[in-house]
Amino acid sequence: MTAFVLAWKEKYWPYEELRKLVDACQINGSVEALWRVRAHRAAKPGDRVFLLKQLPSPGGIFGFGHLLDPPKWRDDPLYPVA
Secondary structure: OEEEEEEEOOOOOOEEEHHHHHHHHHHHHHOOOOOEEEEEEEOOOOOEEEEEEOOOOOOEEEEEEEEOOOOOOOOOOOOOOO
């Protein structure tokens, strides 16, 4: 099974929105969310994903899960291609 590391950057996903997902996950046990996958051609449903917060500190993996659907191109201002 393939695994991907997906980086969280506050400029693309505000902390307040991420906090809502974390809170919902603690209540419900899981959440579903759209996330940018740079390797969208290689990723497929069932692949594992790890969510990474990069610097500034503290950094590290803070979440994990798996892809539910095949990645698809979206023209969405919340997820600009960096």
